Amino acid sequence: xxxxxxxxxLGSLSLALFLSYSLIQAPAIFGQPQAGGAxxxxxxxxxxxxxxxRTYHFADTNEELPYALFVSSKVTKNKKAPLIVALHGxxxxxxxxxRGNALDLAEDGGYILxxxxxxxTQGWYGSPVIVMNGGPGKGKGPGAAKGGPxxxxxxxxxxxxxxxxxxxxxxxxxxxxNVDDKRTYLMGHSMGGAGALFLGPKYVDQWAxxxxxxxxxxxxxxxxxxxxxxxxxxFLAHGDAxxxxxxxxxxxxxxxxxDLKMKDFKYMELPGADHGxxxxxxxxxxxxxxxxxxx
Numbered sequence: 001x002x003x004x005x006x007x008x009x010l011g012s013l014s015l016a017l018f019l020s021y022s023l024i025q026a027p028a029i030f031g032q033p034q035a036g037g038a039x040x041x042x043x044x045x046x047x048x049x050x051x052x053x054r055t056y057h058f059a060d061t062n063e064e065l066p067y068a069l070f071v072s073s074k075v076t077k078n079k080k081a082p083l084i085v086a087l088h089g090x091x092x093x094x095x096x097x098x099r100g101n102a103l104d105l106a107e108d109g110g111y112i113l114x115x116x117x118x119x120x121t122q123g124w125y126g127s128p129v130i131v132m133n134g135g136p137g138k139g140k141g142p143g144a145a146k147g148g149p150x151x152x153x154x155x156x157x158x159x160x161x162x163x164x165x166x167x168x169x170x171x172x173x174x175x176x177x178n179v180d181d182k183r184t185y186l187m188g189h190s191m192g193g194a195g196a197l198f199l200g201p202k203y204v205d206q207w208a209x210x211x212x213x214x215x216x217x218x219x220x221x222x223x224x225x226x227x228x229x230x231x232x233x234x235f236l237a238h239g240d241a242x243x244x245x246x247x248x249x250x251x252x253x254x255x256x257x258x259d260l261k262m263k264d265f266k267y268m269e270l271p272g273a274d275h276g277x278x279x280x281x282x283x284x285x286x287x288x289x290x291x292x293x294x295x
Contacts, residue, residue, distance in 0.1 A: 047095040050103055056172055058119075060161060067116050067169045068094030070103055071177070074110035080180035083112045084290065085170055087192030087199075089216070090132060091121050097189060101280055105287040112177055116169040118195065120154075123162025125188070125195025126202070128219035166199060170206070182295045187211035187286060189279055190245060194220060197253070201228045208295040209233035209264075211286040214245045214278050215253065222256030229257075233264035235289040237282035239273025264293070 047053060047068065055064040075081040084106070088096035094115030106113045118125050122132065131154075155161070173179060186207045188196035193215030200210035201224055210232055225234070234257065238250030247269065254267035266289060273281045 045095075048099050048103060050107075051095060051098045053095075056168065058161075058165065058168065060164060061155075065117055065119065065165055066094060067114060067172075068098050069115075069173070070098050070106055070111075070113040072107045072110045072112065074107070075112060075177065077178055080178050080183075081110060081112050082183035082185070082290070083114065083170075083173060083177075083179045084185045084187060085166065086113060086115045087118060087125055087166065087186070087188030087195045088115060088121075089188075089190030089192050092192075093117055093121065097187070097192070097279065100283075102283050105283060109287060109291065112173060112179065114169060114173050116166045118192075119158065119161040119165045122191070123158055123165070124191055125166055125199055126159050126163030127194040127198035127217070129159050130191075130216070130218065162195075163199065166195070167203070183208050183290075184295070185209050185211070185290045187213070188215070189213040190216045190275065193217065193245075197224070200232055200234070201225065204228045204232050205295075207232065209235065209290050209293040211235040211237070211282075211289065212253075213237045213282055213286075214239065214242055214275055215249065216245050217249060217253065222253045223260075225253075225257055225262060226260055229260045229262040231263075233289070233293045234262065235266050235268070235286055237268045237270065237278055237285070239270045239275065239278040239281070241272050241274045242278065244275040 050070060052069040053066065054069055055066050058065045072081070086097035086102070088094065094117055096115065098113055098115050102113065117123070122129070124130070184207060186196050186200055187210070188194070190213070193212040194217040196210050196212045197215055197217050197220060200207060212234070214237070236250055236254055236257070238247050240247050250267070250269065257265045257267070268282060268285055270278055270281050
């Protein structure tokens with residue numbers, strides 16, 4: 001069974017704790033889902049006015065999918081610009097990582113920063129899908145809301161659609177702008193952190209470096225880094241006050257990367273940072289890590 005294409009089952013204590021906590025706390029941690037259960041909606045927080053709100057036609061499902069785009073004022077047509085693809089967490093959208101110091105750093109560094117939806121707010125970008133009740137893409141099935149069988153993804157091929165959305169948006173941005181293929185990067189937080197750990201190795205030749213913040217990679221094996229240990233620079237950040245994705249998850253990936261003797265790897269554990277503040281606190285180091293690496 002290909003676990004990246006099937007709904008996850010509870011396979012560990014850490015996953016069980018994550019799910020039980022998240023089903024209660026997810027709206028507070030990740031942002032309140034939009035009313036009405038719209039499957040493509042995101043966190044109910046106004047986008048930064050510096051960020052463009054765009055859509056494109058997703059042929060696989062014959063619908064319009066949103067993505068968020070920030071272009072530094074230093075980007076010009078006659079000079080190749082670095083690009084960062086940013087993957088949001090559960091209940092987020094393309095704007096989730098295109099805020100605050102990320103935009104300031106992107107402006108200063110002359111970056112293009114793009115946030116795909118990943119098909120919907122719980123798409124998981126091709127990594128193993130963990131469906132949580134209570135929001136867009138919440139899943140369905142007998143007893144799903146009452147502790148019965150795990151809910152199933154909506155739609156069943158959600159992982160494939162989510163992954164394809166990311167790669168479509170990457171292609172769209174490359175077509176419109178003079179993107180530097182040697183300075184194209186991938187980063188993600190939580191669900192997006194798991195997505196970065198999945199899409200990073202799968203499309204290793206696309207990225208100059210990958211960054212993952214508090215990855216909700218409960219159903220992924222860190223040994224998946226082995227084939228790219230000499231090819232993919234990886235930055236991993238986790239807050240030691242994270243109660244949504246336990247720090248042990250990040251430490252497990254860090255230990256495996258170290259044991260594999262990964263050629264270019266950095267782990268940062270941030271004192272006092274929780275599941276949300278790890279984003280702002282690690283962002284300067286992520287940009288520094290990216291700046292120093294080209295493909």
